[in-house]
Every structure is written in C-alpha cells, then in structure tokens.
Amino acid sequence: MSSRGALPRRAVAACLIFCCALSAAHAEDSANVEDIPPSTLESDVHLFIVQKDGSVEERDDSILRANTTSGVDDIAQRYVWFNRDIEQIQLLTAETIGRDGVARPVGPEGIRDVQEPRSAGAPTFQDGVLRTVIFPGVEPGVRVHLVFGKKRTKPLQAGTFSYFVEPTREPVEFQQLIFDLPSDVPLHADARGYVALDPVTENGRTRYTFEYRHGPYVPTESGAVGYVTWGDRLMISTTQDYAAFAERYRSPALDPTVNDPAIVELARSLTAQTDDPRTKAQLLYDWMRFNVRYVALFLGETAAVPHRATDILRNRYGDCKDYVALYGALLAAVGIRSEAVLLNLGPIYTLPSVPGYGASAINHAILWMPDLALYADASAGGTAFGYLPPGVMDRPVLLVNEGVLSRTPAVQPRARSARLQFDVGTDGNAAYTYRVEDSGSTAEPERNMFRRSTRARAQQIAAERLRQTGLHGTAQVRTGDLSATQGPYTSTIQGTVEHFAWPDGTTALPALTSLSGGIATQVLAWLAEPVRTQPYVCIGGDFDETAQITLPASVRVTDIPRDTAVHDASFDYASHYVYDPVSRTLQITRQLHAAFLHQMCSPEEFAAARAALIRIERDAFSQVIVKATGG
Structure with missing residues (x-):
C-alpha cells in the first residue's frame, strides 16, 4: 500500500x-x-x-x-x-x-x-x-x-x-x-x-x-x-465532490499580502518595457523560474495552504502551491487574472471520482490565465512560457476558482532538425559534424540542460550521445545562445569516429541521419514492447534529418538502401538516398511526422501502428555496404 x-x-x-x-x-x-x-x-x-x-x-x-x-x-x-x-x-x-x-x-x-x-x-x-x-x-x-x-x-x-x-x-x-x-x-x-x-x-x-x-x-x-x-x-x-474540494482549497489560500508594495513594485519594474499582457506574463514567468528555488514536495504531503506571497518573495523558495501564489500575485499586480489549478503530476491520466490528495491523485498545483487561455507551471524550470512539461499534459485538472474539472492540452508543437556530416579518411576513421535545432516544446528543456551544466558536464553529454548511437570517438559540443528563454535552440557536436569504415574487406556503414535522440531513438521507444497490453505514453512531433557521408577513393559502394515511404493514421515517413560517384558522397534524408490526438495511446492503437513502425525502424537502422578496393 x-x-x-x-x-x-x-x-x-x-x-x-x-x-x-x-x-x-x-x-x-x-x-x-x-x-x-x-x-x-x-x-x-x-x-x-x-x-x-x-x-x-x-x-x-x-x-x-x-x-x-x-x-x-x-x-x-x-x-x-x-x-x-x-x-x-x-x-x-x-x-x-x-x-x-x-x-x-x-x-x-x-x-x-x-x-x-x-x-x-x-x-x-x-x-x-x-x-x-x-x-x-x-x-x-x-x-x-x-x-x-x-x-x-x-x-x-x-x-x-x-x-x-x-x-x-x-x-x-x-x-x-x-x-x-x-x-x-x-x-x-x-x-x-x-x-x-x-x-x-x-x-x-x-x-x-x-x-x-x-x-x-x-x-x-x-x-x-x-x-x-x-x-x-x-x-x-x-468531501463529496470536486467543487467542494476546490472551495476548501480556495478559502484558506486567500492571502492578505498579495497587494504588498514590494510585490507590486517588482512586477511593474519587470514588465515596464511592454504593454502586451502575454509578454508581461512571460517576463514574470521567467523571473519566477530563474529566481525562486523549487522545493519538490508534493501537494498534500504537508499543509495544503500556500505560504504568504511576501514570505515566498523574501525567502526565494517554495513548493508548487507557493509558486502559484507568488506568480499569481505578480500577475495581478499588472492586471492579469489567474487562478490555481490542482492536478496530478506524473504518468497518471485520470483522477478518482472522489477528490483528495495522494501520490497518484491530486498532488500538484499549476496556474491558469483565462484571458490568455494558457496554463503555466512556473515550477518547471526547464519549460518555456506557453508550453507545459509532459508530466502535466493531457491531464484532468481542477480549476480552483470555478470549482470545475477541465483538462490541460493534449498536444503542443515539437520539432527537431538534424544535419550530420561524415568525412571518412583512408584509414577508416571519420571526422563528423552534427548540428541539431530543437523548436517548440523541446527547445527550452534542451537549452536549460546546457544552461545549468558546467563545461565539463556539457562535454560529457556530447560524449554520451555519441556513445548511445553506438559510435566510439571524440565529441566536443558548441552550445547555442543560453541567455534566450524562447524560440529554437541549436547546438553542434564535432569530433572523430574510430573505424567508421574498415580500410580492408567489406564494411556495413550505419546509414545514420542523427545521433541519439532522433527518429531512430523515437521508433525504438515506441517499439520497446513487441505486444502491448497496457496504455502507453505517445508524444508526437516533426523530425527532419539529413546526413552526408563522403567516402575515400579506397572504397567503393556496393549497396545502398532503397527509398522508403510509410503512411499510417499516426505516422508519415519518407526517406531518400542519393549517391554521387564523382564526389563519392552519399546523401540521406529522412522525415517523420508523428501526430496523436492525445498523450496516452491504447494497446489497440499500438497494434494498428506496429507494422508501420517496423517498416520505419528497418529503414532508420539500415546500412550502406562498402568494400575496400585494394589489399
């Protein structure tokens, strides 16, 4: 129990x-x-x-x-x-x-x-x-x-x-x-x-x-x-129903310090350069996640009443309900309405029919801005304004002021563009450059990971991504602009790979278009079980990958994969292979559009999509066969 x-x-x-x-x-x-x-x-x-x-x-x-x-x-x-x-x-x-x-x-x-x-x-x-x-x-x-x-x-x-x-x-x-x-x-x-x-x-x-x-x-x-x-x-x-539960949360949470001069002055100074309500809400959101430390205790484990906004501001730390209290006070100071939202944080997509706190019931609080039609979880420090972390997406939620159940968005934009280049030497080793641009919901988590990493940790992340792809070599990362809090994020990894092609005999080169994290990784995750009997998490996105492999004159290409096209209710996939014998360059492109209407898929949906996923997997892990011309 x-x-x-x-x-x-x-x-x-x-x-x-x-x-x-x-x-x-x-x-x-x-x-x-x-x-x-x-x-x-x-x-x-x-x-x-x-x-x-x-x-x-x-x-x-x-x-x-x-x-x-x-x-x-x-x-x-x-x-x-x-x-x-x-x-x-x-x-x-x-x-x-x-x-x-x-x-x-x-x-x-x-x-x-x-x-x-x-x-x-x-x-x-x-x-x-x-x-x-x-x-x-x-x-x-x-x-x-x-x-x-x-x-x-x-x-x-x-x-x-x-x-x-x-x-x-x-x-x-x-x-x-x-x-x-x-x-x-x-x-x-x-x-x-x-x-x-x-x-x-x-x-x-x-x-x-x-x-x-x-x-x-x-x-x-x-x-x-x-x-x-x-x-x-x-x-x-x-408590008989969620409306009564919301009232029992709402009344004790009323805070006499929300209009404190220190809070009003801070909110207005942070937003003085704009009259746009959404931009104001974003500026205050970013200030919260960079200046108030999150204490990761679940709602209901301790007293369910938020601390006073003035105390949270002074201490610069709080749990989820405190984030809602202070962020809501800052928004109110610049004329933006908001209300607390109670939900479950975790891989739970339902709430019990009767209300209460619990690890898999209500255990988290976020904020709803009705005039902007936006939810915000300021305690999620790596999530950009306008997006939600996956752990609170597509969840039933209780709007505290209205006392009614609603639901967070089921989907949000997510895209990834990768460019990978290998230059193979006569010794079989290869120099490579790997450039990735994340946009939508995954951009800020990626940026924030590097923002909070030491230089040594950033290089370690790059080395791990190379190793997780099954390659051995060196990796040096060059990060993008870490001061931004919105928009796409780009990073580049460069290095060398040992024994990418053997200088004698026949080699099956991986027809890669991405290091770990791309289309191949996504498909592996979806196909992690041969048969599913339990609902599973399914998050879609758009992936655009291009690779270029330049080979030395000491090898010749004997076989390249065929182009592949897969169309399914949830997936659109296409790959294309072109080899130019003059420049000795192979170019590979892959595109995947994965769209789900929800974040939780059923075993029946998996069974229907499995054949398509297997075809995509076969292509994403295909190989190019080359043979040494001498020796």
Missing part, C-alpha cells in the same frame, strides 16, 4: 517490477528464481479513527516476507512518514521473524528519524520527517513485522479527511483498510480492485472496511502510463 503511512524502502527509492508467477517455495529452494516475486505482503491491517474536524489517529500492523535476495533489499528498511508539526508517532514496535518463527526485536539503535530529503534544506519545509526502521538479520524466507500508531492533531484541511491507496506491486495475501468515522460524517469512495464490506454503525460511529488481495502483478511494460490509470486503486474522502 502506498500512502503516507509505513513505506517499504522501494517506495522511497524506486518502484520495482515483479515477475508473473508466484511460487510458495523460498528462493534458495527454487530452480527458477525468476518466477518468485522478491517480497510478499502477508498481512496489513490499517485502521483510521477520524474525527469530525479532520484530525485522525492511525494504527497499522503489517508483515512483509522476503522471498529472494532482492526481496531482502525491499523490506529490510522501512519508513513511516509524518509531519512533525501536526503529527506524532505514539507507538512503534518492530521485529524480525526468522524462518524458525523466533522474533528478534528492533532495538532503539535501529530506529531513527531522517529529514525528508526533498525539503532540500528549506527551513519552512522541514516538517516532513521519515522515521526509519532498520530490521536486523533479514534474509530470504524471513518476515519483518512493523506496528505503529500515528496521531494527527490538526488536519491538512479543516473538517476534511482523504486517503489514497495504490498497490506497491508486491503480491498481497491480505490487506484490510478500516475507516472509523462519526456516523453523521459521510464517506465517499472510489474503489477499483478493493472490496468494500458492509458498513457497521454503533455508538455513534460507522466503520467502513475495504479488503484487498492480489497475486503476482504483470510486469510494467516499457513506456506504460502509471498503473493506477488502469489498475487497482482506492480513494477515500469526506
């Missing part, structure tokens, strides 16, 4: 992919280790005692079993997240249960508090703490038993309670989630895969119980969207 309660180590570090079949045998007794999931949740009983004001007491009792050596890493260290300003850990006991059934308690030396690392040292965000439990003697076949109690004396939002649960993708033998509320406080639920038992009412309180069991999960396919988009999930909330 993923929540703000007890977290296994993988939930803090990374999500593991589990195998398809479950075996009851231990890892050391099995001949086929791959069929055994690394760990299993044997039991988990999690009780929430909720009061009318939204305060809550949690009690959790869980047992995890390590099935393999990898599973030992999963369960040997667990975390209980709490907000030290409003929550207390009242009880925590832990023990390792050996294969012989003997329990070994975790001593005080194995329990410690660790500052939530995402606070990045920001003083106003140091309320998030991880109580870390390190279990001794964990090995395959061993269980870890954790019991904790946590009491929240002050709700994140007054008078409300919500809780989001998603499977952590280890097999679950038994899980029970119990929500105990006053009888006059209704509970709303969106349950998929979690079975609701009949509520029980007595002594003025009602208990709602949900049970969950699941065998081994199918592996997550490459490029698939987040599991809860299509898999099991449970959202519990005392």
